[in-house]
Amino acid sequence: MDLDRAAGRLRAGGRRVTAQRRAVLRALTELGCAADAEEIHGRARRMHPRIGLVTVYRTLEAFTAEGLAQSVFLGDGRTRYEATEQGRHHHHLVCLHCGRIATTDECTVQPLEGTILRRGFEVTAHRLELFGYCARCRTRR
Amino acid sequence: MDLDRAAGRLRAGGRRVTAQRRAVLRALTELGCAADAEEIHGRARRMHPRIGLVTVYRTLEAFTAEGLAQSVFLGDGRTRYEATEQGRHHHHLVCLHCGRIATTDECTVQPLEGTILRRGFEVTAHRLELFGYCARCRTRR
DNA sequence: GTTCTTGCAAACAATTTGCAAAACT
DNA sequence: AGTTTTGCAAATTGTTTGCAAGAAC
Numbered sequence: 001m002d003l004d005r006a007a008g009r010l011r012a013g014g015r016r017v018t019a020q021r022r023a024v025l026r027a028l029t030e031l032g033c034a035a036d037a038e039e040i041h042g043r044a045r046r047m048h049p050r051i052g053l054v055t056v057y058r059t060l061e062a063f064t065a066e067g068l069a070q071s072v073f074l075g076d077g078r079t080r081y082e083a084t085e086q087g088r089h090h091h092h093l094v095c096l097h098c099g100r101i102a103t104t105d106e107c108t109v110q111p112l113e114g115t116i117l118r119r120g121f122e123v124t125a126h127r128l129e130l131f132g133y134c135a136r137c138r139t140r141r
Numbered sequence: 142m143d144l145d146r147a148a149g150r151l152r153a154g155g156r157r158v159t160a161q162r163r164a165v166l167r168a169l170t171e172l173g174c175a176a177d178a179e180e181i182h183g184r185a186r187r188m189h190p191r192i193g194l195v196t197v198y199r200t201l202e203a204f205t206a207e208g209l210a211q212s213v214f215l216g217d218g219r220t221r222y223e224a225t226e227q228g229r230h231h232h233h234l235v236c237l238h239c240g241r242i243a244t245t246d247e248c249t250v251q252p253l254e255g256t257i258l259r260r261g262f263e264v265t266a267h268r269l270e271l272f273g274y275c276a277r278c279r280t281r282r
Numbered sequence: 283g284t285t286c287t288t289g290c291a292a293a294c295a296a297t298t299t300g301c302a303a304a305a306c307t
Numbered sequence: 308a309g310t311t312t313t314g315c316a317a318a319t320t321g322t323t324t325g326c327a328a329g330a331a332c
Contacts, residue, residue: 011332016287019330055287078322121273126272128250130262132262135262157305193315
């Protein structure tokens with residue numbers, strides 16, 4: 001997500017572009033996928049040391065509302081976030097042993113959305129998470 | 142989930158069968174899908190008025206560990222639970238307007254699990270949630 | 283100048299933990 | 308009898324809110 005596009009989206013939503021928001025945006029892209037608020041806060045602080053955790057939460061809320069970020073739930077009791085990649089879309093593979101998170105670009109959900117639409121429900125988004133054991137953990141036990 | 146099978150599973154895991162656990166199990170099956178701890182507590186209290194919310198939490202943890210229940214995350218900040226139906230498997234359709242939750246038995250994820258396995262990751266479970274607008278909310282606005 | 287945003291402290295909500303009493307096997 | 312489970316109160320954790328000062332437009 002480049003800064004100009006993000007700034008434009010924020011302004012279009014009547015929101016302002018601040019140093020803190022730039023820091024959170026950069027933190028999000030640097031952290032890659034499924035980072036939690038604490039991690040984002042830590043990373044954003046490198047660029048803007050005085051940023052508070054509360055601001056990170058509020059910024060993530062604004063980003064989500066403007067489509068710049070999206071949330072992910074992996075069942076560990078915290079909300080995770082990642083920058084929205086325009087046109088792209090990925091899912092998470094969570095290793096139940098080491099906790100590492102991998103991703104996959106493949107998605108076989110679309111045909112399902114079709115059959116659901118035929119029942120009257122219009123799908124606008126979906127979330128898919130896969131759980132299991134990564135190559136490393138699978139061989140070492 | 143019938144009581145005998147559940148009781149067997151609990152005992153097999155070195156756990157005991159108590160009136161509270163029976164109440165939670167029944168609450169889970171009566172509530173259907175994606176009920177939160179508070180709802181389960183309320184329903185379980187009909188059968189066992191003295192049961193505490195804490196016991197519900199601990200019971201849900203035990204049930205999840207023994208495969209009798211499973212958790213669902215719909216992004217509203219609370220963990221939801223449902224009884225595991227042996228051999229069956231369903232996904233959730235969440236209406237973004239009215240919040241109602243529907244389900245679908247169809248699942249197109251399996252082929253994806255195959256290609257992921259070829260990369261070394263062994264998938265043992267997955268979660269899929271679909272978001273959008275239900276028939277009712279779609280027509281009325 | 284006006285309105286949105288930030289930071290801090292405090293409030294909240296969901297969930298977890300410590301411990302003695304009660305219940306299952 | 309021995310070990311697990313329960314209920315209560317209190318503690319934790321992740322997240323949100325109130326408000327005055329600061330920054331963007």
